[in-house]
Amino acid sequence: MITSREDGYELSTDPGRLGVVVLCGGESSERDVSLASGRSVAGALLERGHEVVLVDPAAAVPVLAGPLRPGEVVDGVEVGKEPPSLSDRDQLRRRMHAALTGGPVLDLLRGAELVFLALHGGWGEDGHVQALLEMAGVRFTGAGSAACAAAWHKGRAQAVLDAAGVPVAERVLWRPGAGELPQDVKRLVSAGPVVVKPVADGSSVSVHRVDSLSQLAQIATAESFGDVELMVEPFLAGREFTVAVVGDQVLPVVEIELTTPLFDYTAKYQAGAVSEVCPARIPAPFASGLQELALRAHRALGFGSDAYSRTDFRCDAAGEPVCLEVNALPGLTATSLLPLAATGTGWAYPDLVQRVVDLATR
Numbered sequence: 001m002i003t004s005r006e007d008g009y010e011l012s013t014d015p016g017r018l019g020v021v022v023l024c025g026g027e028s029s030e031r032d033v034s035l036a037s038g039r040s041v042a043g044a045l046l047e048r049g050h051e052v053v054l055v056d057p058a059a060a061v062p063v064l065a066g067p068l069r070p071g072e073v074v075d076g077v078e079v080g081k082e083p084p085s086l087s088d089r090d091q092l093r094r095r096m097h098a099a100l101t102g103g104p105v106l107d108l109l110r111g112a113e114l115v116f117l118a119l120h121g122g123w124g125e126d127g128h129v130q131a132l133l134e135m136a137g138v139r140f141t142g143a144g145s146a147a148c149a150a151a152w153h154k155g156r157a158q159a160v161l162d163a164a165g166v167p168v169a170e171r172v173l174w175r176p177g178a179g180e181l182p183q184d185v186k187r188l189v190s191a192g193p194v195v196v197k198p199v200a201d202g203s204s205v206s207v208h209r210v211d212s213l214s215q216l217a218q219i220a221t222a223e224s225f226g227d228v229e230l231m232v233e234p235f236l237a238g239r240e241f242t243v244a245v246v247g248d249q250v251l252p253v254v255e256i257e258l259t260t261p262l263f264d265y266t267a268k269y270q271a272g273a274v275s276e277v278c279p280a281r282i283p284a285p286f287a288s289g290l291q292e293l294a295l296r297a298h299r300a301l302g303f304g305s306d307a308y309s310r311t312d313f314r315c316d317a318a319g320e321p322v323c324l325e326v327n328a329l330p331g332l333t334a335t336s337l338l339p340l341a342a343t344g345t346g347w348a349y350p351d352l353v354q355r356v357v358d359l360a361t362r
Helices: 031-047 089-101 104-111 128-136 145-152 154-163 183-191 213-222 265-269 284-300 337-344 349-361
Strands: 002-005 008-011 019-023 051-055 063-068 114-117 172-174 194-198 208-210 230-234 240-246 254-258 274-277 308-315 321-327
Touching (some): 019 104, 031 051, 031 063, 031 349, 089 128, 104 128, 114 128, 114 349, 145 154, 145 321, 154 321, 183 213, 183 230, 208 213, 240 284, 240 349, 254 337, 284 308, 284 321
Parallel strands (some): 019 114
Antiparallel strands (some): 002 008, 172 230, 194 208, 240 254, 240 308, 254 274
């Protein structure tokens, strides 16, 4: 059970019940998505009989709710159509670092039977938070720091996937503030539309389709990319799919039917922008092939049987699937893609959350 004290919160053991701290929010461009995921996860944990403290380590007051006991309700939040401004990112990072390296929040994490990571993007998904928790001896859900770091940088991850036999697109890395545009970028743009995106970011933030060199220059200036490392790759005109792996189980394929050229942040979180179909209406051999590739990608990047991931694919003009990225901490809002895939296996949302807990505590 979870009990409160004047100087903070204390978690203690009660047979058949876990005291779980849910970490959400954080300092990334996916902060709003993470806050929504955290509240959804907390509600599912309560429904499953666990006790919960909901914590945003980047907030001025980190404990958002709790101690919460089964039967209590957690209010949900909606994700905005645009990612939050990161003008205060430095402050969010200072708070987050302080909370996770000392004081009452770290004491709370150390006292928990489990920390459920509902963070997305930034330090929450690139291995920073996982490394801090590993050093503190704190048990947490999802992949460890090494696998998260391997998956987070899309350029390095795709090199690993390519070597493992997972099909990936040609890619060129580029820093707009580093000087002249590389010849390989010019060649890709001249050959046809390309997709330009930060090499290390999530939720399809700042993803653009580019048709000309002049448009590329305009986007680089408008987005103030500066020293941000970008990845440029050919635009793939085919269908889009995603496949989740939970432990050793591969979930049904989900198709993302777009009404926009790209599955960007606005399309993900604006009602009616996409239609998500599970199981995807595709031939069984094609579905099995996608599932095999997702499991191969999961394992190639170091995700073990105690972790979960979601691998995104898009088909080229010939209908052949190409891996876009592997997500180490995919969205867990009630309407996110991983929970949708879970329904195709017969798992309700609380079942999925409990399975993630079981993977981390077995």
